[in-house]
Amino acid sequence: ELKVEQNPLFLSMQEGKNYTIYCNYSTTSDRLYWYRQDPGKSLESLFVLLSNGAVKQEGRLMASLDTKARLSTLHITAAVHDLSATYFCAVDTRDDKIIFGKGTRLHILP
């Protein structure tokens, strides 16, 4: 059974700092997703990572994938308050479902 673990689950950080969220998964998968969720809202797709070594960047967020280690990271550079949200990683299963991690609640202090 595929399991997806994120850490940390909660992160409070100062504006301007850098930090990384980690996502480990337990079995081989073809695709890894990162989503953002604001309070009371649905999911916003951030990145889809398809292959080993994939790196994608959008603004202050950068995601990478190491399929051999079954590890993805979401790196935040020079955080700003607007990035406060919950971030989920999710992984495709062999029967085309998505399994989500528990989410990382990111709180950026001004």
Place this chain on the structure above:
Amino acid sequence: GAVVSQHPSWVICKSGTSVKIECRSLDFQATTMFWYRQFPKQSLMLMATSNEGSKATYEQGVEKDKFLINHASLTLSTLTVTSAHPEDSSFYICSARGTGGYEQYFGPGTRLTVT
């Protein structure tokens, strides 16, 4: 492109009544739709997968007689919560995947409160 809508966005109902939630793919044909439930400060949990024209596949622990899913067309799936109870109060999110695609596109969610 790839827009998914849900209706209603929020609903309050009394215990024992039934509620229907619609999920529509607005600009693509969704051969597969997924229904998730999310409790406060928790992750999304997949409830069921539905393919157009066939019966939904429910995840372990989800009562199929309580959560009725219909996917009668390539752009519409419905979730009916029958005989709702306060513990069914949650945020219900659908997603849709197009023909030949892999990515799921998420709807805006429906907040259900059962009193």
